[in-house]
Amino acid sequence: MQKASPGVYDEVELVSFQSVSKGMVGECGHRGAYFELVGFDQEVQAQIYKLISIGICPPVIGQCLVEMMVNPPAPGSPSYQLYQQEYSSIFQSLVLRSRALHEAFVRMEGVECQDPLGAMYLFPTITIPTAAVEKAQEEGRRPDEYYCMRLLEATGICVTPGSGFGQREGEWHFRTTFLAPGVDWVARLEKFHEGFMNEFR
Incomplete structure (x- = not known):
């Protein structure tokens, strides 16, 4: 610049x-x-x-x-073509997974998330129903932590509560990555979220 x-x-x-x-x-x-x-x-x-x-x-x-x-392999070096092939494959796979996860968040009730723009994490805002907030308080947990633990127990998907990063009072987030291979786990996340929202509606 x-x-x-x-x-x-x-x-x-x-x-x-x-x-x-x-x-x-x-x-x-x-x-x-x-x-x-x-x-x-x-x-x-x-x-x-x-x-x-x-x-x-x-x-x-x-x-x-x-x-x-x-200093990756330079054009003309013996490993350049294979390097470019593998690098592009990893990149395209990350793009596919990031889009699949973001599109799931767009569909999920009470969830907002910015477009993935380069990081390997997404940090959606989640509206947690009042009944779930109360249940979390009964267990001595923050609402986002309660959501994340329920998600882990139900699906094996591990995300990080946003409260560990600092957030405004009454707002809840979680951080997730899309490094896990495939996209089948995204459907498990959506199904869990739908059940969670229905349970505490």
């Missing part, structure tokens, strides 16, 4: 992150990442890098994965 529009973004300080576990290929469980500082004062940048360098010691596998992530 700074190069494309000289003077407009001169005062913008931007930090970019990328990791092997949260990147497009999603090598979950492996620890390796990088960050880049743009627009920072050189002295501030030097101090940040010094501070970060003290506390990091990524495992060798993580370092190798970062190297492969930032």
